[in-house]
Amino acid sequence: MALLEVRHLTKRWPTGKLALDDVSFEVRAGEILGLLGHNGAGKSTIMGITLGMVRPDIGEVRIGGRSVQKDRGGALQQIGAIYEAAVFYDYLSGWQNLRVFCSLSGWWDEAEVKRVVEMVKLSRAIQNKTATYSHGMRQRLALAQALLPQPKILLLDEPTDGLDPEGIREFRELILHLRQHQGLTIMLNSHLLGEVEQMCDRCVIIKEGKKMFEGPVPSQEKTRRMFQLQTSDLGLAREVLARTGATMDKHGIVEVPLEMEPHELVAALVRGNVQVNTWQPHRRTLEELYMGMSSRS
Structure with missing residues (x-):
């Protein structure tokens, strides 16, 4: 069953540049799908449309059967995301940042937040100001934020960009843990082919706004x-x-x-x-x- 459906997305920027040209694919429940392509291929545009931040000229994205373009609130209730660079209030602690984020939706479950913080291995630093966080710690806090409150699908936009090899491995193991133990569905945008090969079941390759391939990762x-x-x-x-x-x-x-x-x-x-x-x-x-x-x- 497809949890996320991308249907005939077409987008042209005001400059006249065609960003997406009739792109369609799906993300099945419980799988990890890698979205691949060179810089400017259209990957981030797809992410932006999926999150309701960019409006397509033609087409739509459906999450759990709900259209992002027609029922944005209902569709986005089912999704968590790390999109572009994670931004936090540096004068607040990690815990306070999570509380501010959750207040936007009126949801707060202290036990669940503690569980997620422990899962992303931030328990020791969660009361420290985020100004003191390393890049890897900020990415883990961003992941905790994306996991609250319990989405069905997770969108990750270059989540390991800038991490050292140890940080990349830890993040990979965490993503695989989320799929294995929580059944989370994940769409991953990354230029690190080795990481996609180790994490993903299927991949979609985009070139100059066109879908060139959709199918299993070769190792699968x-x-x-x-x-x-x-x-x-x-x-x-x-x-x-x-x-x-x-x-x-x-x-x-x-x-x-x-x-x-x-x-x-x-x-x-x-x-x-x-x-x-x-x-x-x-x-x-x-x-x-x-x-x-x-x-x-």
Whole structure:
């Protein structure tokens, strides 16, 4: 079931620049989806539209079946977000900042706030002024704020930007914990491909406002079988493989059709007088997928 639906979003800025061009995708309940693309591709515009901060020219976003554009209050009740740089009242403590935030909706549950603060590992510093917080601590406070009061879906806009490797790992483990133990649905916008590959089930790739890809993160794929062929006869190998229904890219990566076994392709290559130097399983990386999609005209 889709918890968040992005439907035919089109947005052109007053300058005439087309920010989004008929973009549609969905985020399923309980999954982590990565939103990928170069700077200016349209990722943050999608986030802004989802949060009701930007109005699309065409299309809508639905959260739990409610349209952000037609029922903003009802839709946004179901969502928490870290969007752009987290901003706090530096002269207040972390706890006081959370209280101010919650007062905007009239909600406050001290036991629940303590639980969330402990979960994001801020219990020791929560009574300190946020002016003393490191960047990593501010991101954890922003996450605590986004988790109050108990959203169904969490939007994260470059949440690990500026964190050191240890901070990135801690944040990743926290996000995976939220999905595993609380069933939280998450849409993540990040340029760190390695982090997306470790965290996300599926990804959407945006280029110049257009959706180029929507599907499983390569490490999560269960159906595609890829093999690396090394041979000095790439041209001949491509001809032989084409006759079997298999495909091979310029790097010698072969996708085996589901109706065939890998050893059948090796036999066909040998019968076709192709010298097979090596033939070994290949797991496509997110970087390969992203570079292939983003380089397309």
